[in-house]
Amino acid sequence: MVQSLVHIALVVKDYDEAIDFYTNKLHFTLVEDTYQEEQDKRWVVVSPPGSSGTTILLARASKTEQEPFIGNQAGGRVFLFLGTDDFWRDYNEMNDLSIEFVRPPKEQDYGIVAVFKDLYGNLWDLVQFNENHPMFNRVK
Structure with missing residues (x-):
């Protein structure tokens, strides 16, 4: 059996400010930024430079109960x-x-x-x- 931890979801306030921080300050690679029309959200994945392991899914808080967990x-x-x-x-x-x-x-x-x-x-x-x-x- 082969398994791996693929993504870790990180709750964020705003996709674009999170992308800016991770790509410009931590030099992460923007792996994917795909709009999902049916859910009116984006699938945003970043990865540390040179990494082929687990990535971070930048997940915008979409419900009020998620907002206190930002940060x-x-x-x-x-x-x-x-x-x-x-x-x-x-x-x-x-x-x-x-x-x-x-x-x-x-x-x-x-x-x-x-x-x-x-x-x-x-x-x-x-x-x-x-x-x-x-x-x-x-x-x-």
Whole structure:
């Protein structure tokens, strides 16, 4: 059996501002942006640069009960983890682009990590794994 995690839905306020943030600040690739007429919504998928794994589905809140989850999908804990092959390159560029880091870089047993906010306030880890970590070969 072969299975994979294909998409993670991220609730957003506006498709275009989310696309702008992910493609221009995090350099994600816009994989798909398709209008779905029958549901009057868009299917918007982005992916980290060079990645062939899981993608993010930018899902605009379409019901009032979804709106409180914009920027708080995980109740204030780190929700997504962006692996990198060069922590300091990405950290410095993200700082230059005014991305807010809420926890500074820290060396851990598994690598180096810092926590940043996306445009709505969801928390992300920016992480570069050490060579001996099982995730190392997935992000190089």
